[in-house]
Amino acid sequence: xxxxxxxxxxxxxxxxxxxxxxxxxxxxxxxxxxxxxxxxxxxxxxxxxxxxxxxxxxxxxxxxxxxxxxxxxxxxxxxxxxxxxxxxxxxxxxxxxxxxxxxxxxxxxxxxxxxxxxxxxxxxxxxxxxxxxxxxxxxxxxxxxxxxxxxxxxxxxxxxxxxxxxxxxxxxxxxxxxxxxxxxxxxxxxxx
Numbered sequence: 001x002x003x004x005x006x007x008x009x010x011x012x013x014x015x016x017x018x019x020x021x022x023x024x025x026x027x028x029x030x031x032x033x034x035x036x037x038x039x040x041x042x043x044x045x046x047x048x049x050x051x052x053x054x055x056x057x058x059x060x061x062x063x064x065x066x067x068x069x070x071x072x073x074x075x076x077x078x079x080x081x082x083x084x085x086x087x088x089x090x091x092x093x094x095x096x097x098x099x100x101x102x103x104x105x106x107x108x109x110x111x112x113x114x115x116x117x118x119x120x121x122x123x124x125x126x127x128x129x130x131x132x133x134x135x136x137x138x139x140x141x142x143x144x145x146x147x148x149x150x151x152x153x154x155x156x157x158x159x160x161x162x163x164x165x166x167x168x169x170x171x172x173x174x175x176x177x178x179x180x181x182x183x184x185x186x187x188x189x190x191x192x
Contacts, residue, residue, distance in 0.1 A: 002115070002116045002124055002125075003113060003114065003115050003116075004113075004114045004125045004126065004127065004146060005111050005112070005113050005114075006100075006111060006112040006113075006114075006127060006132070006133060006134060006144050007111050007132070007133050008107060008108055008109060008110055008111050008133070008170075009107050009108060009133050009134070009136065009142060010108050022173065022175075023106055023109070023110050023168045023169075023170055023173045023174065023175040024103055024106065024168065024175055025166060025167060025168055025175040025176050025177065025178040026100045026101060026102040026103075026106075026112050026144075026166050026167075026168055026175075026178065027100065027101045027102075027178070028060050028098060028099070028100055028166060028178065028180050029060060029099045029100065029101045029143070030057055030060065030097075030098070030099035031057065031058040031060060031072050031096075031097075031098055031099075031180075031182055032055055032056065032057045032058070032096070032097040032098075032099070033055070033056045033058075033074065033076040033079075033094055033095070033096055033097075033157075033184065034052045034054075034055055034094060034095050034097060034147075035052070035053055035054040035055075035056070035079070035080060035083060035092060035093075035094045036050050036051050036052040036053045036054075036092070036093065036094070037050075037051055037053060037090040037091065037092055037093075038050060038051070038090070038091060038093075039051075041089055041090050041091070042091065043091060044091045044093060044152045045091065045092075045093045045150060045152070046150065047149070047150065050093065050095075050150060054083075056074060056076060056079065058072045058073075058074045058182070059072075060072065060180075071181040071182075071183060072180065072181065072182050072183070073182075073183040073184075073186050073187055074183075074184060074187065075184070075185060075186055075187050076094060076157055076184040076185075077154035077155070077157045077158045077184055077185045078154065078185075080092060080093075080094050080151070080153075080154050080157050081154045091152070092152070093150040093151060093152040094150065094151055094157050094160075095147055095148050095149065095150050095151065095160070096147065096148045096157075096160040096161065096182065096184070097128065097145055097146065097147045097148075098114075098125070098145070098146045098147075098164075098180075098182075099143060099144070099145045099146075100112060100114070100134075100143070100144045100145075100146065100166055101137070101141055101142070101143050101144075102134075102141060102142050102144070102168065103141055104139050104140030104141045104142075106168055106170070106175075107136070107140060107141065107142050109170045109171075110168040110169055110170040110173075110175070111168070111169050111170075112134075112144060112166065112167070112168060113166070113167045113168075113169050114146060114164055114165070114166050115164060115165050115167070116162055116163065116164045117162060117163045117164070124148060124149060125146040125147065125148055126146065126147065127144060127145070127146060128145040128146065128147040129143075129144060129145055148160045154185075157184055157185075158184050158185040160182075160184060161181075161182040161183050161184040161185070162181070162182065163179065163180075163181045164179075164180055164181075164182075165177040165178060165179045165180070166178045166180070
């Protein structure tokens, strides 16, 4: 199992008053696939040269969303393959990004734990924000964007998806896990 732990913010920029009675699991607010190119037309992009060109966002479960089953599908691999075939003047790559939001009452009292299953095939996430603890947003909550490394082939992009769970863990309490699954090789209503 691979794990990313985003430490709580305890520097006074968040509400550090009374500890909440019960910790709520952080919410997954966005799932995005970023498609982009590098600086040189003939060289595959790397983390330093990657320039996002297109962003596709998968709806997360909310009232009216399709993904009430917790599995979020998008055929991003076919999209990357099409870009690589049609846009021959640049080399293309893609990465998966997941945005998580933690309620204001838990920011100073709980770390965010993101666990992925299957160590061989699991995506390896890291915090994309300048501050490794995320960004404080209006009302005192915090937003954290996790991103994977780049995939420069459709098969590699499919492997960036998988199962993960998001949990808040404090000194004396732990929230329920919020499971989520991302599939990047098929659409919601596509068989198999």
